[in-house]
Amino acid sequence: MVDGAAHYTVNASGARRAKKRIAMESSSGDGQSSLRSSGRQVNVRMKRCNNPPPGQTKRKATDTEEEEDQSEKKYRKCEKAGCSATYPVCFASASERCAKNGYTSRWYHLSCGEHFCNECFDHYYRSHKDGYETYASWKRVWTGNGKSEPSLKAFMADQQLPYWVQCTKPDCGKWRQLTKEIQLTASLAATYRCGMKFNNVKTEGPDQCSLPEDLRVAEVIDSWWHSMLILPPLFKDSPANPFLTAYYPDCVGMSPSGSTSNHSHAELRAEHCRAVPPQIPGLCPYFQPFYQPNECGKALCVRPDMMELDELYEFPEFSRDPTMYLALRNLILASWHRGCKEVLTPQNCAPHIIVRGLVRVRCVQEMDRVLLFMTRKGLINTGVLSVKQPLLPERYHNKNVIVIGAGASGLAAARQLQNFGMQVVMLEASERIGGRVWDDTSLGGVTVGRGAQIVNGCVNNPIALMSEQLSINMHKLGERCDLFQEGGSATDPAIDKRMDFHFNAILDVVSEWRKDKSQNQDTPLGEKIQEVYKTFLQESGVQFSQLEEKVLQFHLSNLEYACGSTLDQVSARSWDHNEFFAQFSGDHTLLTEGYSSVLNKLAEGLDIRIKSPVQAIDYSGDIVKVTSSNGTQWTAQKVLVTVPLTLLQKNIIKFNPPLPERKLKAIHSLGAGLIEKVALQFPFRFWDGKIQGADYFGHIPPSPDKRGMFGVFYDMDPQGKGSVLMSVITGEALPSIRDMEDKDVADQCMKVLRELFKEQEVPEPVNYFVTRWSRDMWSQMSYSFVKTGGSGEAYDIIAEDVQGKVFFAGEATNRHFPQTVTGAYLSGVREASKIAAL
Numbered sequence: 051m052v053d054g055a056a057h058y059t060v061n062a063s064g065a066r067r068a069k070k071r072i073a074m075e076s077s078s079g080d081g082q083s084s085l086r087s088s089g090r091q092v093n094v095r096m097k098r099c100n101n102p103p104p105g106q107t108k109r110k111a112t113d114t115e116e117e118e119d120q121s122e123k124k125y126r127k128c129e130k131a132g133c134s135a136t137y138p139v140c141f142a143s144a145s146e147r148c149a150k151n152g153y154t155s156r157w158y159h160l161s162c163g164e165h166f167c168n169e170c171f172d173h174y175y176r177s178h179k180d181g182y183e184t185y186a187s188w189k190r191v192w193t194g195n196g197k198s199e200p201s202l203k204a205f206m207a208d209q210q211l212p213y214w215v216q217c218t219k220p221d222c223g224k225w226r227q228l229t230k231e232i233q234l235t236a237s238l239a240a241t242y243r244c245g246m247k248f249n250n251v252k253t254e255g256p257d258q259c260s261l262p263e264d265l266r267v268a269e270v271i272d273s274w275w276h277s278m279l280i281l282p283p284l285f286k287d288s289p290a291n292p293f294l295t296a297y298y299p300d301c302v303g304m305s306p307s308g309s310t311s312n313h314s315h316a317e318l319r320a321e322h323c324r325a326v327p328p329q330i331p332g333l334c335p336y337f338q339p340f341y342q343p344n345e346c347g348k349a350l351c352v353r354p355d356m357m358e359l360d361e362l363y364e365f366p367e368f369s370r371d372p373t374m375y376l377a378l379r380n381l382i383l384a385s386w387h388r389g390c391k392e393v394l395t396p397q398n399c400a401p402h403i404i405v406r407g408l409v410r411v412r413c414v415q416e417m418d419r420v421l422l423f424m425t426r427k428g429l430i431n432t433g434v435l436s437v438k439q440p441l442l443p444e445r446y447h448n449k450n451v452i453v454i455g456a457g458a459s460g461l462a463a464a465r466q467l468q469n470f471g472m473q474v475v476m477l478e479a480s481e482r483i484g485g486r487v488w489d490d491t492s493l494g495g496v497t498v499g500r501g502a503q504i505v506n507g508c509v510n511n512p513i514a515l516m517s518e519q520l521s522i523n524m525h526k527l528g529e530r531c532d533l534f535q536e537g538g539s540a541t542d543p544a545i546d547k548r549m550d551f552h553f554n555a556i557l558d559v560v561s562e563w564r565k566d567k568s569q570n571q572d573t574p575l576g577e578k579i580q581e582v583y584k585t586f587l588q589e590s591g592v593q594f595s596q597l598e599e600k601v602l603q604f605h606l607s608n609l610e611y612a613c614g615s616t617l618d619q620v621s622a623r624s625w626d627h628n629e630f631f632a633q634f635s636g637d638h639t640l641l642t643e644g645y646s647s648v649l650n651k652l653a654e655g656l657d658i659r660i661k662s663p664v665q666a667i668d669y670s671g672d673i674v675k676v677t678s679s680n681g682t683q684w685t686a687q688k689v690l691v692t693v694p695l696t697l698l699q700k701n702i703i704k705f706n707p708p709l710p711e712r713k714l715k716a717i718h719s720l721g722a723g724l725i726e727k728v729a730l731q732f733p734f735r736f737w738d739g740k741i742q743g744a745d746y747f748g749h750i751p752p753s754p755d756k757r758g759m760f761g762v763f764y765d766m767d768p769q770g771k772g773s774v775l776m777s778v779i780t781g782e783a784l785p786s787i788r789d790m791e792d793k794d795v796a797d798q799c800m801k802v803l804r805e806l807f808k809e810q811e812v813p814e815p816v817n818y819f820v821t822r823w824s825r826d827m828w829s830q831m832s833y834s835f836v837k838t839g840g841s842g843e844a845y846d847i848i849a850e851d852v853q854g855k856v857f858f859a860g861e862a863t864n865r866h867f868p869q870t871v872t873g874a875y876l877s878g879v880r881e882a883s884k885i886a887a888l
Contacts, residue, residue, distance in 0.1 A: 125152070130159035132278055134269065138165035142210050143230075144181055145173035160207055162278045163266035163408055175202050184209075188307060196306025197298040207281050208307055211406035214267075216414065217244045222259040225267045225411055236287070239401035270411045273367070282373030283413055284308075286404040290384035292330045293340050294354050302354040303377025308404075336514040336636060337387040340380070349632045349866070350510040354380050364423050374413060378403075378420045386430040391519050393437055394430050396421055426886050428466060428879035433516045434651040440471025446886055447471040452676050452684055454664050454703075455692035457485020458645070458871045459859040461652040462878030463690050463885075468656060470886050475684060476656055477676065479663035479693075479828045483653050486694070486829055487871060489644035493731035493817050496772035497644040500727060500821045501832070502871045505641060507634025512875055516648045517641070524639040525745075525768045532741065533604060533748040538808035541601060541750060549594075549601040556582050564623045574838045575625045576617030579606070600750045607751065607761040610781030613835045614723020614869065617781070620835055627842030631866040640745070640768065645871055663828070667691070668706040669855045688855060688885050692878065695862040696722040696830040698848075709852065716847035719840035720862055722831035723869070724824055725780050726787065728799050729766065730815040732773040740807060741765070749777075749802060758783035760802045775803075784824075792820040833869035834862040849877065854888055857881045 128135045139151040147169045154167035174181040185205050192200040192208075213234035217224050222244060228234065232248060245258025269275050284300055286308030291299075299306045327338045340354045352358060357365070357372045361379070368375040381402055386394050399421060400414045425431045425441050440447060449472045453464045456478035464474045482488070486501040497503075505524065508514040517524050533541040559582045560575070586592070594602070606617070613620045641647070662682070667689055668675040676684045693703065698717045708714075741747050746764045751757045758781035766774040777799060779787055787795050796818045804812045823832055836842060845865035851857045859877040867873030 126154060126157060128157045128159050128165055130278065130280075132274070133159055134162045135159075135165060138167075140165060140167040140170055141212060142166040142170035142173075142206065144210065145169040145179075158203060158206070159278075160203060160211065160280050161408055162269060162275055164211060166206055166210070171202060174205065192306045194306075195298070196300040198300045198306075204281060207407060208284065208305055209406075213406055214408060214410045215239055215242045216400070216411075217242060217259060219243050219259060224259065224261075224263040227264060234404055236401040236404065239404075266408060267411055270408050271415060276367070276374075276412060279409060279412075282371055283377060283405040283407075283409045284373070285377050285381065285402075287402075288377070288381050288384070288404070289388060289402055290340075290354070290380035292328060293384050294380065295328055296326075296342050297354060300373075302380055303373050304380075305405075333388060334514070334518045336508040336511065336518075337390075338509050339383045339387055347632045347635075348509065349507070349634045350512075351632065352379075352383070360427070361423075365419075374409075374416065375420065378413060378417050379424070382417070382421055382424055382430060390433065390515060391435075393435060393441070394421070426470070427883050428876075431469070432466065432879060433512065433519050434465070434648065435469065435519070436655065437469045440469070442470040442886060444471070449688060449885065450474070450686045451688045451690060451885060452477060452674070452686040453690045453692065454667075454676070455479075455485060455694075455860070456483040456653065456658050456660070457692060457694075457860070458487060458649060458874040459861070459863075459878035459881075460485075460690070460692035461649055461656070462875045463692070463859055463882045464656050464658075464878075465652045466879055466882035467885065470882070472886075474657065475686070476658040477662040477664055477678065477684070478658055478660045481660050483658060483660070484646055484649050485692075485874075486823070486832065487645040487649055489646040490729070490819060492819065493729055493766075493774045494772050496731070496767050496774045497642060497646075498727075498729045498766050498774060498776055498819075499641075499644055500819070501823070502645055503641055505639045505872070506870065507636055508639055509634060509636035511634045511636075511872055512879075513641070513645075513648065513872055514639075516651070520647065520651060522641070522643050522647055524637075525642050526637045526639050527745045528743075530744045531746055531748050531762070532744060533601065533750050534740075534806040535597070535600070535750045536752050536802070536805035538806060541597070545598060546601055549598055550605060552586075553602060553605040556586070559586075560622055567623055569623070569839060569841055572621050572623040572839045574618045575613075575620040575622040578622040579617065597750075600752070603751050603754055603757050604748060604761065607757045607780060610758055611725060611761065611778060614725055614831075614833050615721055615781070615835050619721055619837055621838045621840055624836040624841050627836055628866055628868055630842075634867070634872065640764075640766075642768065664693075664703055666704045666706065667856060669853060670706055674855050688857060688888075690857045690859060690878075690881055690885070692859045692874075694722075694829050694831055694860065695720055695834050695848075697828070700830075705856070713847055713850065713852070716844035719837060719844045720848075721835045721837040721840075723833045723835045724784060725778050725832045726784065726823060727776055727778055727821045728760070728795055729774060729776040729819055730796060730799065731817040732775070733813050733816055735770065735773045736807065736810065736812055737763075737765070737775070738770070739810075747806075749806060756783070757781065759786070760799050763803075787820075788824070792818070795820045835869070849880075851881075851884065857885060 125137050128138050137151060138157045140148050140154070141164055142148065143150070149167035149169055154169060156168040157165045158168070158171055159165055173179050174185040176182060185202065188205055188209055189200040192204070198204065210230070212230055213228045213232065214225050215228060215234060215238065217226065218241060224244060226244060244261065284305035285303060286305045288304050290302070291304060294302050294304070299308070327342055338348065339352065341348065341351050354376065357368065357375060361375065362369055365375055382394065382399055385399055385402065396418050399417055403410060403413045403417065405413060421430070422442065431441050451467050451472055451474050453460045453474060453476045456476050460476060461483065464476050467474045488500040490498050490500050504527070505511060505513045508524065514524065533546050535541060556579055560578050563578065610617060613625060663679045664676055665679045666677040669689070673685045673687065674689045676686070676689060691703070695717065697703065699722065745768060746762055748762050749760055751759070751761070759779060760777040761780065762778060764776045766772065766776050796815065800812070800815065823829055836844070842865050845863060845868060849858055849863035859874070859881045861868050861870060861874040861877070864873035864877040867876060
């Protein structure tokens with residue numbers, strides 16, 4: 051053995067040499083082949099030699115041709131229709147009577163270029179043969195772990211085919227076949243070079259890279275080669291294996307014989323019912339990219355045993371048998387989540403494709419395409435990665451894009467597009483980036499979000515991904531929220547639980563009512579809740595105490611907080627339209643360092659022009675012209691608009707031609723929700739004794755007209771070092787503070803706090819601030835909601851591009867995740883993918 055690689059070719063010249071050997075063997079008279087052959091094969095050859103009768107010394111040309119025809123019959127072709135192997139060679143060499151490249155009664159086809167002979171089949175398949183126990187032992191493992199048939203062909207593909215490995219020298223890259231005794235590992239694949247020494251055997255002869263590549267490799271790239279593959283590739287030791295232990299390995303592209311799982315069928319079925327994500331050491335617990343069996347309703351999760359619709363659209367050739375695609379996609383997703391701080395490249399992934407046979411060559415080739423697709427879709431190589439080389443090939447680099455608005459959606463799109471290799475300019479109207487993310491550190495250095503700061507559901511949330519990339523702490527918010535009445539007494543948790551049950555029961559009745567209602571039968575959510583509530587009281591005879599009525603008002607206040615509006619504006623039919631889609635699950639967390647820590651990193655290296663309010667977008671020609679309010683003009687092939695919904699509703703940007711009527715109707719069918727915040731810094735944490743470590747506490751409104759005024763207080767420094775409380779003003783309470791001075795709002799908040807903590811001293815605040823989003827010229831809102839008579843479809847319509855030139859992103863374009871920074875971010879990633887694909 052020299053380098054562990056067996057170099058041989060099957061081609062036209064090989065066929066001619068084979069014919070020459072046949073003629074030599076026929077004329078030798080003794081029927082002995084220079085190759086090792088089975089006795090049966092020699093006898094057949096001797097029987098067909100057609101020796102001339104005595105006295106005949108010259109044959110006719112036709113006799114010679116007939117002899118060649120007879121000789122060719124001694125080399126049986128592969129019986130698989132369309133197989134290009136005229137003279138198959140047995141790769142197994144398991145039986146002493148192996149046909150090698152000679153005659154066998156039947157060739158078994160695994161791929162064009164990989165066959166085994168009938169003698170080697172018998173060697174493993176017949177119970178009296180030496181190889182039978184090897185096959186039987188493998189079969190027991192396969193049936194114990196897997197679901198597919200443990201056929202002898204599957205055994206040969208899984209255990210006997212040689213491995214192929216690619217030279218890692220930049221100027222070589224040739225594929226070499228390893229000898230059978232060498233096991234391929236990821237480390238070997240990552241470092242292999244032609245002529246690599248194994249077992250201290252020195253390489254002799256010329257530069258090994260100069261040796262020609264096996265001609266079979268060139269055939270692998272052709273589409274017909276894949277169609278002639280008998281069995282799909284099943285990977286061994288895939289990085290996806292720890293994520294998918296509850297699945298049958300061969301249903302998710304992995305080999306049952308290579309699985310570390312010792313599950314029996316029964317154990318697997320029991321595991322399927324549990325749907326508990328596996329605990330993987332060193333992996334962020336919020337990374338759960340794969341559904342577990344029988345699990346559903348988890349956002350940004352894929353079924354490891356099924357292709358998604360967009361995957362089928364991109365890779366239709368895998369629709370009949372998706373195994374190769376699933377094996378590659380699952381490997382890539384698992385690798386990304388195990389190392390999301392670095393760009394995932396083909397060079398990182400290829401060594402982990404451990405599968406025998408020429409199909410490994412095909413898998414590595416296909417992996418490039420799958421990796422590219424997943425990068426473009428923002429499934430991998432996303433977040434705050436800074437890249438040295440463009441993530442997409444040169445054909446994607448010829449676009450220049452203008453992004454209007456440097457909030458979460460605009461920054462996400464610009465970061466993606468620039469990482470793809472495109473030229474991007476961002477135009478931001480205000481003097482800062484972030485949009486409705488605006489972090490304040492004026493209160494003793496504690497970060498308080500004037501806008502967003504909480505992450506609702508961290509599992510698979512891209513904010514959790516970016517926090518992991520930046521090693522940012524996410525503080526898990528506890529579930530406890532004690533409710534305090536003015537006067538200082540705590541509300542009995544049993545009363546809170548009871549009223550929470552009744553409140554949710556009311557919403558359930560509203561959900562039932564809307565099932566058969568059309569848009570024009572819609573009604574305001576507030577009216578419908580009151581109607582259901584009155585009917586319940588009349589029909590049940592239940593009477594709630596005064597305190598219970600107040601607790602119900604607290605829950606209504608929370609609903610107004612969630613909607614960003616008074617309930618008389620909100621659609622009863624579509625108020626929670628996004629709940630029909632998979633949502634982010636898991637912990638709710640407070641970004642103690644603020645969303646700015648993420649957005650500022652996204653913005654690094656981007657060309658952002660602040661104080662550049664856009665006044666007009668002219669997309670009437672091939673090139674889009676963007677004009678700012680000071681007359682400056684920019685041009686680009688594509689423009690992405692990420693301004694808040696209010697600015698679209700007020701026609702702040704003039705479009706030429708005007709936006710389609712359908713889009714304008716959708717824009718006006720959504721509401722521009724609003725909440726305001728007040729934050730107060732104190733000399734000490736006076737609330738600690740009463741709250742006992744909870745992250746927030748509730749304020750029961752003393753009367754319905756006080757609903758929404760400081761309904762919840764948040765402790766903004768969970769570590770207990772800073773002394774800052776933040777509260778919200780929502781719903782019907784907003785008009786009452788609109789014309790107040792900030793000090794008067796703070797004084798009102800202090801009155802409430804002194805009522806809630808009446809039994810103790812509440813110090814004067816050292817500092818405070820009050821938000822005024824309604825007056826913010828470039829926002830004028832907090833987040834969107836569906837108005838009465840509208841529907842969730844409006845989000846999709848606003849998201850539609852116009853003529854492939856003007857695109858839209860922002861939380862009000864994300865039907866699945868509206869109202870959130872997460873939704874805004876994902877809409878930017880979505881549009882970057884669309885722009886790249888065009």
